[in-house]
Amino acid sequence: MGMDRREFIKWCSLLAVGSMLGGCRKLPFVGDAAKKDLPSLKMFEAEVRRAMSKPSRRMELVRVPMPGRLKTPGASLENRFGMAIDLDACDGCGKCILACIQENNIPLVTEDEAAKGRFMHWIEMRGGVPFMCAHCGNAPCERACPTGAANHTPDGLSAMMYKRCTGSRYCGANCPEHARKFNFNDAVQQGLSLKFNDKVPVRSKGVMEKCSLCLHRLQDDRLEVKAAGGVWRGRGVNTACAEACPKKAIVFGNWLDPDSPLVKVARRRDLYAPADLAGFDPSIVYMMGGK
Template sequence: MDRREFIKSCSLVAVMGLLFGCRKSAVLGDIASQLSVPELKRFEDEVKLAMSQAKKSLDLVKIPTPGALKIPGASTLNRFGMAIDLDACDGCGKCILACNLENNVPLVPDEDAARGRFMHWVDMRGSAPFMCAHCGNAPCERVCPTGAANHTPDGLSAMMYKRCTGSRFCGANCPVQARKFNFNDAPKLGLARQFNREVPLRDKGVMEKCSLCLHRLQNDRLKFKTKISAGAATENAEWRGRGVKTACAEACPQNAILFGNWLDEKSPLVQLTKNRVLYAPRELADLDPSVVFMRGRR
């Protein structure tokens, strides 16, 4: 074989390799696109099943209005939280479904569902929605060996999923079992669907919980910074998260879930809770919860 034929042969092999690689990638892409994802109705049916298995009512006690966080590095401007109006809530469960779709909460196998072991970040306790209270003095965060469970300066008890090793210490130390351990590889089992591209699907073996729709707050903060950079807002303006709503609050037909900033006098959360009596589960009353309940008037 002379030099010209050798080069020609090498070129032919290279072209065939490229074609085969493209073909292989295309085939893999086709397979990936055909992986089954559950229909919306399955998520709706699971919420109905979970509501039919609702746990006993919460044991609520009176608490003061949440104030500034007493943790190192806490913001003096922002502390986000929610208040659930028990006088308005009718227990419809739309908040649970909205949270599941917003945060890509996976379904569970039938055997787990039969035992009432769902991944829902919002539960129905009695006839009221219940989720992580984002305690200012969170016992779950104190026992996390990797720092995956941590507190943001703005008052959110957050999860860094890539750090979570699945020790489950946080779940064991939560007095109201607000955290859920992901026992299953939901995408592989066809139990997960990414309704919202802004929220990643979580891996098997991590703890999950309500995030107070952290991604919405992050988006709003970025928009605010962009306006500052463009000169559309005053130089002294501070971001307060005004106008942001969680998915559960947005979906509530009775407007029974209020989201806002406990440290902002202009926040609807502050304005609409001023003359209301606030409550928290007895187990959390001394842990400075950011998510509270209200009923009656002062």
């Protein structure tokens, strides 16, 4: 049976679409990534040990008050999330670093970068003290970002919109402690990435990244509480680093909630922050003495 003109055009269109889809499935990205051996957990553990073995500068800590309400327009009057790290309890074991890597799909780095002490870890040890982005209430990194990718949430998090990041690195340069990390590598292509957690996207080459205070956990909890019709204060949330600490030296919570475990423990302690961040109203502080 012959094929009329309309059927002929339809079949040609279907063949064209099919060839396009077939081409998509054969993109070099997929082929190259499939040829790479995925890294093992042991490789990440070894990198953490290597990072901790590198000499690091000590932080100068100064006394700061307990963080309060943010002064920025639109800030929440009920929530400001942060952490306090108990330096009397922390023994610098590094388990928080590994937990953060697994929770946030942080990639390995190349051998050359590792030799230079340049790791992607969002938490690092400085003089045996865990250090990460302090989520400053008046963050200098955010003011320097030309695209608005570095921004502040109403709940006190210094957040990143990766799709808006153009990799200018102005934010990293404007942070006095250089808490942000620039992603120099295509980690998937180079076999440096392992997706431990499906809830966190794997970042692309050419963007700045940093501690998110496990934002995805906060978002999940917010949706659950609001769906139930409650007032959200983040009381059911903890960060991966705090959960992993065997000494319970990292305490996460809501600085504006008097019933938060963070407030309950911090009000009895002396609070400190890195000297060059103290004037920027940090949400992550350190505790010593005063028990």
